[in-house]
Amino acid sequence: MTDIERRIEAVPVKHRSMYRKALAGELSPRAAIKVKCYDCVGWERWARTLDGQRIDNIGDCSVRGCPLWAVRPFRMARQSSQGLEAGTSVTELAGVEGGDGPGL
Numbered sequence: 778m779t780d781i782e783r784r785i786e787a788v789p790v791k792h793r794s795m796y797r798k799a800l801a802g803e804l805s806p807r808a809a810i811k812v813k814c815y816d817c818v819g820w821e822r823w824a825r826t827l828d829g830q831r832i833d834n835i836g837d838c839s840v841r842g843c844p845l846w847a848v849r850p851f852r853m854a855r856q857s858s859q860g861l862e863a864g865t866s867v868t869e870l871a872g873v874e875g876g877d878g879p880g881l
């Protein structure tokens with residue numbers, strides 16, 4: 778079994794088709810980012826804190842250093858609560874000048 782086949786086997790069945798399409802380059806960049814974010818959070822979008830509050834593992838992602846953070850799915854509610862505009866660029870978020878941006 779190859780490394781890629783092992784990775785595919787580790788993906789929950791309900792996400793496996795999209796994962797295969799992402800690997801084959803058959804998804805839009807936006808859809809491929811969504812698959813990557815699901816992969817990153819262990820394929821579980823929702824979690825609960827110890828006091829029972831529901832957390833959106835992707836929309837509420839706090840890894841601001843991730844190159845996908847500014848374009849991750851389900852981020853709109855999070856950005857609204859932080860007072861950020863939906864079109865805020867990566868360089869604006871990072872506080873750096875110039876750069877090519879993600880180009881998505």
Ligand code: SF4
Pocket residue numbers: 813814815817818834835838839840843844845846847849
């Ligand atoms: S934006 Fe967050 S959830 Fe998505 S890949 Fe980056 S760290 Fe993972």
